[in-house]
Amino acid sequence: MKVREAMHKGAEWVSPDTPIAQIAQTMRNLDIGCLPVGENDRLVGMVTDRDIICRGLADSSDASDLTAENVMTRGIVYCNAEEDLEDALHLMEEKQIRRLPVIDENKRMVGMLSLGDISHAVARELSGEVVCAVSAHHQ
Template sequence: MTMQTVRDVMTTNVVYLPSETTLAEAARTMREQNIGDVVVADGPGLTGMVTDRDIVVRAVAERCDPAATTIGEIVTRDLVTVRPEDSIHTAALLMRDQAVRRVLVCDDIQGLVGIVSIGDLAEEIDPDSVLGGISRSAPNN
C-alpha cells in the first residue's frame, strides 16, 4: 500500500483576489466558485488567505461594512504550508498543531500549487466518519 500524499488530495483550482477586493465581492466569488477561501495576492507574492469564516468573525461580527471593507483588512498573513510530497497524515497533524482548517501546498519551483482542507483529509483518512460524510455531501445553496 502506497502512502497517500498531499498531492493526491489537494485542490489545484486556487482562486486569487487582490487585497483591495471588498468582502462582498470575495463572498460572492466564494459562493460562485463553491469554495470557502481565497488567496490574497498583490503582484507575484502572496499576501495571505481569507476564508468565509474570517469574513464572518473578523468583519461582519465587528459590524464592518462588507461593501466598503477589503479583504486586505482582514487577511491572515501567517500562512501554514505543506509540500505536495508530504503525507496526508503529516498535513493532518500540522493542521491540528496549528489549529487551522486549511493549508497551502507549495513547492520550490511553482510556489503555490494547491490547498488542502480538513474536509479533503477527512474524506481520505476516514471516509466513513461523520466529517468524511459531510465533506462528500453536496453544498446547500
C-alpha cells in the same frame, strides 16, 4: 501518500485590494469557505467566510469599503505538495486550521488541502482524529 494525491488542485486566490463583497460572491459561486490572498506573487494571508463576518461585518459600520487586506488572517500556514500527507495533517492539528494552501517546489500555489479532502483520502479513524483536533476550542 503525498499531499498532491489528496489536495484539491487549481485553487483560486485574490489580491489584498479585492472588496469583501467580491470575495463572498466568489466563495458562494465556487462553494468554498476561504480564499488565499496573494501580493507580488507571494501568499500573504487567507480570507475565510468567518473572517468576513467577524472582522468585517461585526466590526464595521460600513462593510462596503472593506477589502481582503482589512479582514484577512496574516502569517499564512502552508504545506508542500510533495510532503507526506501525515505531516500536513499534523500541521493542521497543531495550528487548528481546516484548509491548507499547497505550494510546489517553485513556491507556487498549486492547490488546497481541506478537511473534506482528508476525509476522502485517509482512514476514517485518522480523519476523525484530525477533525476533532482542528475543531477543538482555541485556547
